[in-house]
Structure formats: structure tokens, C-alpha cells
Amino acid sequence: MNYEKEITEAIKERLVSRRPAVIPDPDGAYRHASVLIPLTLEGGRCHVILTKRTDTVEHHKGQI
Numbered sequence: 001m002n003y004e005k006e007i008t009e010a011i012k013e014r015l016v017s018r019r020p021a022v023i024p025d026p027d028g029a030y031r032h033a034s035v036l037i038p039l040t041l042e043g044g045r046c047h048v049i050l051t052k053r054t055d056t057v058e059h060h061k062g063q064i
Helices: 003-017
Strands: 040-044 045-048
Touching: 003 040, 003 045
Parallel strands: none
Antiparallel strands: 040 045
């Protein structure tokens, strides 16, 4: 069974039908941003790779 293809197709289907939420920005201060969610396939299961920010950075210390 090709789990990678099945997972890829399932993710594509969900993303195509997704409609982003509209968040009011009354003063125009919001910035566009994006998020990368790295996935890996191990033992036929899909996993999300998480990283923890170091405590030596200026912002968001220790966040995952």
C-alpha cells in the first residue's frame, strides 16, 4: 500500500476546500505570515516534526 500517496492526496483535498478565516484589521497593522508544517512518514504513519526554540533568542524563547 502506498501510504505516502494516500496521505498526500488527503492533505491536498483538505487544503483545496479550506477557506481562510477573515480577521478584521481595523488599523491595517497586521502582516501576512505563513506556517510550515514538516511531515514525515514512518512505519505507515504520518508524523509532524516539531522544533523547540532556544532560550538564547530574543523573542519566543523555548516555544515549540
